[in-house]
Amino acid sequence: MSNEPLLDVRNLTTVLDLAAGTMPVVDDVSFTVGRGETLGIVGESGSGKSMTANSIIQILPKKIGRIAGGKILFDGRDLSQFSDADLTKVRGREIAMILQDPHTSLNPVYTIGNQVIEALRLDDPRQPKRSLLGKAINVLKKMNVADAERRLHAFPHQMSGGMKQRVVGAIAFSSAPKLIIADEPTTALDVTIQLQYLQLLEGIQKNTGAAIIFITHDLGIVANLCHRLAVMYGGRIIESGTVKDVFAAPSHPYTQALLRSVPSIDTKVYRLYAIEGQPPPLTEEIAGCKFASRCPLATDVCRSHRPDPKPGRSGAVSHEASCWHLGETL
Amino acid sequence: MSLFVVTIVVFSLSHLTGDPVDAMLPDDATQQQIEDLTKHLGLDRPYHVQYVTFIGNALRGDFGQSTKWRGKSASTVVLERLPATLKLGGLAILISVVASIPLGVLAAVYRNSPLDRGASVIALLGQSLPAFWLAIVLMWIFAVTLGWFPTSGLGGLSYMILPAVAMAWFQVAALTRLTRSAMLEVLDSEYVKFAKVKGLTENVVIWKHAFRNAAIVPVTYFGVLAGSLLTGSVVIETVFAWPGTGLLALEAIRGRDFPVVQFVVLFFAVFYLFANLVIDVVYGLIDPRIRQD
Numbered sequence: 090m091s092n093e094p095l096l097d098v099r100n101l102t103t104v105l106d107l108a109a110g111t112m113p114v115v116d117d118v119s120f121t122v123g124r125g126e127t128l129g130i131v132g133e134s135g136s137g138k139s140m141t142a143n144s145i146i147q148i149l150p151k152k153i154g155r156i157a158g159g160k161i162l163f164d165g166r167d168l169s170q171f172s173d174a175d176l177t178k179v180r181g182r183e184i185a186m187i188l189q190d191p192h193t194s195l196n197p198v199y200t201i202g203n204q205v206i207e208a209l210r211l212d213d214p215r216q217p218k219r220s221l222l223g224k225a226i227n228v229l230k231k232m233n234v235a236d237a238e239r240r241l242h243a244f245p246h247q248m249s250g251g252m253k254q255r256v257v258g259a260i261a262f263s264s265a266p267k268l269i270i271a272d273e274p275t276t277a278l279d280v281t282i283q284l285q286y287l288q289l290l291e292g293i294q295k296n297t298g299a300a301i302i303f304i305t306h307d308l309g310i311v312a313n314l315c316h317r318l319a320v321m322y323g324g325r326i327i328e329s330g331t332v333k334d335v336f337a338a339p340s341h342p343y344t345q346a347l348l349r350s351v352p353s354i355d356t357k358v359y360r361l362y363a364i365e366g367q368p369p370p371l372t373e374e375i376a377g378c379k380f381a382s383r384c385p386l387a388t389d390v391c392r393s394h395r396p397d398p399k400p401g402r403s404g405a406v407s408h409e410a411s412c413w414h415l416g417e418t419l
Numbered sequence: 420m421s422l423f424v425v426t427i428v429v430f431s432l433s434h435l436t437g438d439p440v441d442a443m444l445p446d447d448a449t450q451q452q453i454e455d456l457t458k459h460l461g462l463d464r465p466y467h468v469q470y471v472t473f474i475g476n477a478l479r480g481d482f483g484q485s486t487k488w489r490g491k492s493a494s495t496v497v498l499e500r501l502p503a504t505l506k507l508g509g510l511a512i513l514i515s516v517v518a519s520i521p522l523g524v525l526a527a528v529y530r531n532s533p534l535d536r537g538a539s540v541i542a543l544l545g546q547s548l549p550a551f552w553l554a555i556v557l558m559w560i561f562a563v564t565l566g567w568f569p570t571s572g573l574g575g576l577s578y579m580i581l582p583a584v585a586m587a588w589f590q591v592a593a594l595t596r597l598t599r600s601a602m603l604e605v606l607d608s609e610y611v612k613f614a615k616v617k618g619l620t621e622n623v624v625i626w627k628h629a630f631r632n633a634a635i636v637p638v639t640y641f642g643v644l645a646g647s648l649l650t651g652s653v654v655i656e657t658v659f660a661w662p663g664t665g666l667l668a669l670e671a672i673r674g675r676d677f678p679v680v681q682f683v684v685l686f687f688a689v690f691y692l693f694a695n696l697v698i699d700v701v702y703g704l705i706d707p708r709i710r711q712d
Contacts, residue, residue, distance in 0.1 A: 146616065148612060148615055177618055177619075177620055180615065181618025185616070185617075188609055188613055188616070189609075190609060193608060193609035194609045194610055194613040196614065198632055198705065198707060199631075207617070208617045211617075211619070244707045244708070246708050257613070260617060
């Protein structure tokens with residue numbers, strides 16, 4: 090049991106049923122997350138990284154979004170077969186989530202205390218108020234929320250963005266979840282606050298042993314915080330492996346391009362590398378590789394046949410990339 | 420300030436409708452009788468003098484004697500009829516809120532479902548049917564044909580149901596649509612998503628987290644609602660011969676009973692202002708951000 094990964098997503102496909110047609114936003118995605126491990130999912134906007142996260146705990150747009158195939162094995166149970174009532178018991182307790190914008194993730198009309206206690210009460214609805222208050226102060230203190238006792242009576246609009254995101258983190262960690270999904274939790278924060286927040290998450294992770302899925306487009310965060318990463322493009326994972334292997338030997342042309350477009354303090358460049366063109370619209374059905382239209386290495390086979398995952402250039406077992414031209418460098 | 424404007428409008432309008440002396444005296448009254456009565460009522464004085472006298476007396480709580488209901492002050496005449504109107508209006512408000520809030524919320528939660536479509540049909544009907552016509556149709560079906568309710572008059576709950584439903588329908592329509600659109604916006608918000616992610620049940624997410632934020636919109640409309648139920652009572656009370664202030668207002672206008680008309684309209688205006696004051700207080704209770712401004 091303990092050798093099995095905590096989360097094992099197999100061939101997950103999530104579609105949106107829109108008036109314009111059915112749109113596969115997550116397209117045959119497979120990955121695993123071990124206990125206590127941090128997986129980074131990287132990709133540009135619309136690459137399907139948030140939709141992958143939302144699929145795991147199934148908070149897809151009502152009536153429009155649905156899981157069309159695949160399995161989501163969490164602790165041995167297939168979440169894709171769960172009813173909404175069963176999922177409610179998993180959400181918050183076993184899998185928690187931190188959303189992108191702290192200014193909008195807390196309800197403006199309730200106090201911080203109300204919103205923290207509400208989450209704590211789920212573990213045992215009959216707890217007396219006083220012990221809940223104590224626990225609430227405790228979880229806030231763990232997230233370094235200054236002056237926690239007084240903050241319980243504050244409303245979200247009376248706090249800074251960084252402080253609010255700490256409260257959100259405190260709520261997420263409050264019931265000792267096995268997995269935390271952090272969907273760009275630092276994008277809306279100041280750069281100085283970002284680092285503090287990430288260190289806080291890392292510290293709590295070490296103490297609790299929770300696994301984290303970190304969704305971001307910031308490769309710097311991935312390099313510092315994650316053990317492994319998966320690169321998404323057009324709803325598919327096109328490369329995955331340990332952070333060390335992928336950064337040292339990026340194998341997919343998209344990953345190579347992505348790493349090249351990040352400024353470095355070691356080398357002096359006058360113009361940053363940019364990937365030509367735009368991602369193809371998700372409504373467009375593409376038989377081959379989704380990156381083919383922007384890829385300088387693309388040939389006929391890329392446009393007609395979808396590449397399967399193959400061992401990446403690092404040679405490590407866990408490093409895989411889906412490309413027909415793995416031998417070539419951009 | 421708004422009250423001051425209302426008094427001028429009321430005063431002018433009631434004088435534009437004609438001379439009460441015509442209504443009070445028989446058709447064969449002599450010129451002498453007409454002049455005497457005009458003088459007695461003070462109607463021979465210039466309009467601005469009449470207005471100032473009216474305001475001065477009103478401030479002292481004296482709205483004058485009714486000219487139609489002899490021997491009673493205007494305020495007594497109106498206040499005697501008030502309980503009937505408040506009962507009917509209260510029931511109509513109750514029906515509107517009880518029907519439209521759940522309907523609007525559920526229509527938003529189950530968007531595009533048969534329930535949502537049903538709610539929009541009800542809303543469309545309510546907003547396009549004139550109240551007096553609906554009142555007559557309801558009376559015809561449920562009172563005349565089916566005999567379930569009495570057709571008209573003052574009485575217990577059974578007398579009130581048809582007029583209250585006729586009054587409430589339009590409001591149900593408006594409130595349902597407002598509630599639905601407010602809920603749709605809130606249900607899309609991140610804090611509702613986060614509440615769901617926390618593991619709260621759908622009921623808690625909808626009613627605790629979403630509805631309280633959406634409630635501002637229907638509450639705003641509540642001020643309009645309270646006012647329009649009073650004014651709407653003029654039509655409905657007439658159709659159902661319900662002896663409230665609405666019916667009284669009509670009788671008073673027909674009888675050129677200026678003091679009563681003025682008091683009724685002023686009372687409606689004060690009621691409306693008061694309802695909106697209450698709503699401002701309720702805003703603060705709902706949303707802490709408003710409380711602190």
